Amino acid sequence: MEMTKQDKPIRVIIADDNKNILESVQAVLNDSQDIHLVASFGSAIECVENIESLKPDVVLLDIDMPAMTGIEAVKIIRKKFPGLPILMLTGFEDDDKVFNSICAGANGYLLKTTSLESLIFQIKEVYAGGAPMTPVIARKMLNAFAKQQTPQSASEEYNLSKREKEVLELLVKGKSYKMISTQLNISYETVHTHIRRIYQKLHVNSVSEAVSKTIIQKILRH
Amino acid sequence: MEMTKQDKPIRVIIADDNKNILESVQAVLNDSQDIHLVASFGSAIECVENIESLKPDVVLLDIDMPAMTGIEAVKIIRKKFPGLPILMLTGFEDDDKVFNSICAGANGYLLKTTSLESLIFQIKEVYAGGAPMTPVIARKMLNAFAKQQTPQSASEEYNLSKREKEVLELLVKGKSYKMISTQLNISYETVHTHIRRIYQKLHVNSVSEAVSKTIIQKILRH
DNA sequence: TCATCAATCACCATTTATGGTTAAAGTTGT
DNA sequence: ACAACTTTAACCATAAATGGTGATTGATGA
Numbered sequence: 182m183e184m185t186k187q188d189k190p191i192r193v194i195i196a197d198d199n200k201n202i203l204e205s206v207q208a209v210l211n212d213s214q215d216i217h218l219v220a221s222f223g224s225a226i227e228c229v230e231n232i233e234s235l236k237p238d239v240v241l242l243d244i245d246m247p248a249m250t251g252i253e254a255v256k257i258i259r260k261k262f263p264g265l266p267i268l269m270l271t272g273f274e275d276d277d278k279v280f281n282s283i284c285a286g287a288n289g290y291l292l293k294t295t296s297l298e299s300l301i302f303q304i305k306e307v308y309a310g311g312a313p314m315t316p317v318i319a320r321k322m323l324n325a326f327a328k329q330q331t332p333q334s335a336s337e338e339y340n341l342s343k344r345e346k347e348v349l350e351l352l353v354k355g356k357s358y359k360m361i362s363t364q365l366n367i368s369y370e371t372v373h374t375h376i377r378r379i380y381q382k383l384h385v386n387s388v389s390e391a392v393s394k395t396i397i398q399k400i401l402r403h
Numbered sequence: 404m405e406m407t408k409q410d411k412p413i414r415v416i417i418a419d420d421n422k423n424i425l426e427s428v429q430a431v432l433n434d435s436q437d438i439h440l441v442a443s444f445g446s447a448i449e450c451v452e453n454i455e456s457l458k459p460d461v462v463l464l465d466i467d468m469p470a471m472t473g474i475e476a477v478k479i480i481r482k483k484f485p486g487l488p489i490l491m492l493t494g495f496e497d498d499d500k501v502f503n504s505i506c507a508g509a510n511g512y513l514l515k516t517t518s519l520e521s522l523i524f525q526i527k528e529v530y531a532g533g534a535p536m537t538p539v540i541a542r543k544m545l546n547a548f549a550k551q552q553t554p555q556s557a558s559e560e561y562n563l564s565k566r567e568k569e570v571l572e573l574l575v576k577g578k579s580y581k582m583i584s585t586q587l588n589i590s591y592e593t594v595h596t597h598i599r600r601i602y603q604k605l606h607v608n609s610v611s612e613a614v615s616k617t618i619i620q621k622i623l624r625h
Numbered sequence: 626t627c628a629t630c631a632a633t634c635a636c637c638a639t640t641t642a643t644g645g646t647t648a649a650a651g652t653t654g655t
Numbered sequence: 656a657c658a659a660c661t662t663t664a665a666c667c668a669t670a671a672a673t674g675g676t677g678a679t680t681g682a683t684g685a
């Protein structure tokens with residue numbers, strides 16, 4: 182894949198709730214001949230609303246934003262603009278979020294700690310059809326791919342509380358009570374209580390039933 | 404993932420039908436303290452046959468070889484040695500082949516045009532749990548993943564026996580060991596044994612993991 | 626025929642999961 | 656301020672699952 186000089190600059194928009202990030206990205210991209218930062222937004226909603234009119238070539242999305250998260254934004258954008266390259270921005274390698282973003286249709290991600298010159302390179306790369314990611318994330322993707330793991334299944338129908346959904350997610354991923362308690366930083370007994378409620382609400386009485394029910398549910402919604 | 408100094412060199416074997424490649428790789432690896440090229444083979448078959456006795460830490464496989472291709476070799480090796488890192492070697496970015504290699508279980512790939520110093524680095528990386536690949540290939544993987552495609556080879560068989568499949572079916576339906584034993588008219592301990600084997604073959608160690616894996620697999624096949 | 630694998634069963638020890646019950650602190654909305 | 660709900664946590668007892676080891680029978684195939 183050869184990188185030829187752009188006749189027209191790559192149109193980029195960005196959404197990030199952190200002003201500092203926005204500003205520094207702006208500064209760098211404005212210096213570039215090949216990239217034109219068309220607009221920047223402080224929230225995902227604004228960004229999504231303006232894509233149609235702005236017609237960007239590449240979208241940069243902070244993965245963590247209040248109200249609408251970057252992941253949700255990806256889903257919406259991907260649905261309306263199947264081919265539009267989307268890069269996620271994240272402060273650190275939050276595996277699950279990056280993983281879910283990618284499942285939602287993101288084309289790669291950038292660590293905010295990445296050098297800003299590298300940013301320009303990565304934007305060009307994703308525009309040219311590449312997918313920036315580090316070997317560690319790549320490996321995770323491959324593993325997940327090989328295992329055909331489930332991304333994320335939100336179980337709305339059963340009136341599960343936020344915490345209960347979290348716990349159920351982890352159960353579906355095959356975690357034990359103990360692992361869940363560690364991961365969520367709560368006691369084993371609390372996990373036990375949550376699972377009790379989950380079982381009540383789902384009308385099941387074992388992990389395997391809960392897991393089946395949850396996955397099937399999720400699939401059927403598509 | 405931190406790269407610490409190796410106390411023992413990484414044991415590497417390579418298969419490539421091109422003598423020039425073999426020789427230059429040999430030359431480079433022999434200069435390295437951290438890597439020990441244990442053996443090199445001119446064909447995939449020889450390579451596969453000798454893995455067991457050589458116990459390498461990393462395998463390098465040319466993607467294009469006569470008789471048995473690298474891809475076929477990957478499948479075989481991956482089956483016998485689930486955790487063994489495999490790097491594919493290819494002359495150019497043959498997307499499909501690389502893609503299929505990865506689906507077959509390769510952990511990354513190297514262009515033969517890559518600098519030989521880089522080669523050492525990449526070997527260390529895959530040994531440490533990374534997955535060397537270029538952005539273009541990564542993009543393909545992501546697309547396939549997002550679409551939840553099942554590439555030819557990725558719909559792995561797990562070599563479950565007839566009985567094991569039956570037991571797994573019931574597990575997925577949420578049945579307990581006891582219920583399964585009743586339904587199949589076999590003892591609890593036999594169920595236990597079957598499940599043991601199933602876990603081995605699926606590389607899991609709990610019902611929930613087995614169930615997730617199985618359902619996803621099944622659903623994705625259509 | 627010898628080797629391999631599928632299917633069956635058992636004994637053991639240990640870890641996990643499940644169900645019943647209780648309860649305190651925090652949140653939210655009326 | 657009160658009700659309703661969420662999240663947290665604990666105690667107890669029992670059921671279930673997991674892992675190690677070993678073993679027998681029959682079928683299949685080199």
